[in-house]
Amino acid sequence: MRAMVMERQGGALELRELPIPQPSAGELLLKVAACGICRTDLHVVDGELTEPKLPLIPGHQIVGVVEALGEGVAGFRPGDRVGVPWLGGTxxxxxxxxxxxxxxxxxxxxxxxxKNGGFADYCTADSRFCFPLPAGYPDTQAAPLLCAGLIGYRSLRIAGPGKRLGIYGFGAAAHIVTQVATWQGREVYGFTRPGDTAGQAFxxxxxxxxxGGSFDAPPLPLDAxxxxxxxxxxxxxxxxxxGKGGIVVCGGIHMSDIPSFPYDILWGERSIVSVANLTRRDGEEFLKLAPQVPVRTEVHLFPLEQANEALAALREGRIRGAGVLVP
Incomplete structure (x- = not known):
């Protein structure tokens, strides 16, 4: 199989020919149909997440078709279409x-x-952490649901039921969360890089x-x-x-240092909370909800061998919606 391999952090991925992996007990062997590109992939490749397996095949928003079953697998059969998320085992x-x-x-x-991911023609995954995917989503449209959608959904749930919701950083997760939040009857206020009029229009x-821009004041105080x-x-x-009682949810796995700030902007029972990873319950709930909205994912497709170009486009903010690799 072909795979884009990271030999060291901070360098380019290398296109390699590797043996097709064999599923261990409890695993599925998947033929990869599409793999979303996530900012977490950038954090792994750029060295901001410091404990990768090396060498490594990145990619954790995988849509694949079951090719073979490891010993003891129940609930799946060859030909099933499944999704593989960031959480690969506990x-x-x-x-x-x-x-x-x-x-x-x-x-x-x-x-x-x-664990090796989906920047490849094939991958293996723990069957207990794979999700059946809702019908009606083409492979490339389903891939961003598996991290951008799931972590966005968890972040939205933790943000609480407030009516006025601000979203900072309008990429893959934000464009999905906005659709869910407006379907729920909320008002969404989008914040982009200053001067990014295309992102604001999106x-x-x-x-x-x-x-508006990241440091612009919204017309009304936000609930979250x-x-x-x-x-x-x-x-x-x-x-x-x-506003008072508002919550700020940090939805990424990595963030640059938070600068000091005056206590008065935290006072008034405002709070800050981080979101870490996802649970299988998050996946089950969101993948059931997405077709009801229905969530529409905007995707920019790249062939597998252009993974480095795709990561560069994400790093530079040149992807509208979500990037997806297609073997």
Missing amino acids: CGECDYCTSGRENLCDRALFTGYQ AREMGACWA AIIFAPAGELVPAALRAV
Whole structure:
């Protein structure tokens, strides 16, 4: 099979010919149909997440067709279409796992980080952490649901039921969350890089009632804000935008340092919370919800061998919606 391989962090991925992996007990062998490109992939490749398996095949928004089953697999058969998310395995025994918080498991394994991912023609995955995908979504349209959609959904749920929602960083997750939030009857306020008029127009196209630069004041105090951009300086900006009792949700796995800020923008029972990974329950709930909205994903397609170009486009903010690799 062909695979885009990371030999070291900070370097370009290399196109390699590798043997097709064989599924171990409990695993599925998947023929990859599409794999979304996520900012987390950038954090892995650029070295901001520091504990990858090396060499590594990145990619954790995988849509694939079951080719073979490892010993003991139940609930799947060859020909099934499944999705593989970031959370690739947990211990199942710790306090986090046994209290419905498996996303915090200290022994978790992550797809495209500690386990080879979907920047390849084939991959294997733990069947317990794979999802059947809703009908009606082509492979490339379904791929962004598996991280941008799932972490966006978890962030939205943690943000609470407030009516006025700000979203900072209008990329793959934001364009999905906006559709869900407006379907729920909320007002969405989109924040982009200053001067990014194309991104602001995209936010309004997805349903935002207002769009502006990251440090602009919204016309009304927000009930909650979700930050998807990995920029710590947006936390004080979001705190200033939310009203008393408002919550600021940091929805990324990595963020630059948060600068100091005056206590008065936190006072008034405002709060800051991070979102870590996802649970299988998040996946089941969101993949059931997405067709009801229905969520429409905007995708920019790249052939597998152009993974480096795709990552560069994401890094530079040149992708509208979500990037997807197609073998």
